[in-house]
Amino acid sequence: MKIAVDAMGGDFAPKAIIEGVMLAKQEFPTIEFQLYGNEEAIKPYLTDDTHIKLIHTDEKIESDDEPVKAIRRKKQASMVLAAKAVKNGEADAMFSAGNTGALLAAGLFIVGRIPQIERPGLMTTMPVFGNKSAGFDFIDMGANADNKPEHLLDFAILASYYAEHVRGVKKPRVALLNNGSEASKGSDLTKKTYALLEQEPGLNFIGNLEARDLLTGAADVVVTDGFTGNAVLKATEGTALAITSLLKESILNSGLKGKLGAVLLKDSLKSMKNELDYSSHGGAVLFGLKAPVVKTHGSTGPEAVQATIRQIHKMLEQHVVSDLVAYYHEKSQLESID
Structure with missing residues (x-):
């Protein structure tokens, strides 16, 4: 299981992102984390480099960048490289705490949508009052x-x-x-x-x-x-x-x-x-793409990053996206017969 991480996205990156990854490593020791970002900024927070692949880049997408232009012009940005890794099959999923619009654009234009789904949707799990475990x-x-x-x-x-x-x-x-x-x-x-x-x-x-x-x-x-x-x-x-x-x-x-x-x-x-x-339920999933692409809040802390990785792990473990691809393929075939 390989997860591509935009280590430079978010208000407290890379510190909060890498600290969250380190927490997740203790929970899921066999996951390979691909960290995209500035090597010198990331390394001080790496307490365990097993199953860690660090891909250096100085370029990143800022919070005030125009989303589509940033994806097209900043080819070496950490978010773009993480999305390309998913597209090329080098990673199974990605997440970022960076620019939401840019991540939506990266998911749509780089990772790609399930063919039968015209518009992916952004989904999060919200709390239910009086029941902490529900949502x-x-x-x-x-x-x-x-x-x-x-x-x-x-x-x-x-x-x-x-x-x-x-x-x-x-x-x-x-x-x-x-x-x-x-x-x-x-x-x-x-x-x-x-x-x-x-x-x-x-x-x-x-x-x-x-x-x-x-x-x-x-x-x-x-x-x-x-x-x-x-x-x-x-x-x-x-x-x-x-x-x-x-x-x-x-x-x-x-x-x-x-x-x-x-x-x-x-x-x-x-x-x-x-x-x-x-x-605590994890991040927001851009649903309808060919692989899990998950957005965490810009001000996210290490525990929220860990929760997001737990969420991605469950999605991959349950083959959620691949099962949905098969479902829509079968549905389109039945509709073509009708």
């Missing part, structure tokens, strides 16, 4: 600004397969994000998508889901278009940050009794913070 797979988080109903059907199939084979959810409940629970509600896109999801025999489709019920565990997979998904994700993140900040401010301004209470509630507050952190 739901949310797709599309922003890989596409505009979608067709057929795209959302593909997203549902991809995410449902992931929920079952990577997260171990039997017959995952698939819901369509909408502004009402009734089948007649929503835009032209959601109405047409509802009809497709309802007719797909391989899906356990449970109908529409309102945004207020997202974090309650009402569904195992939630499907939406990329524009809506990105807006919902950022609104959820912003709300969580605002609540945390407001709680902290209230405690600091509540006098001695409030501060004493905060000391007593320290473990509970830490538990709440961890519950809001969806990085």
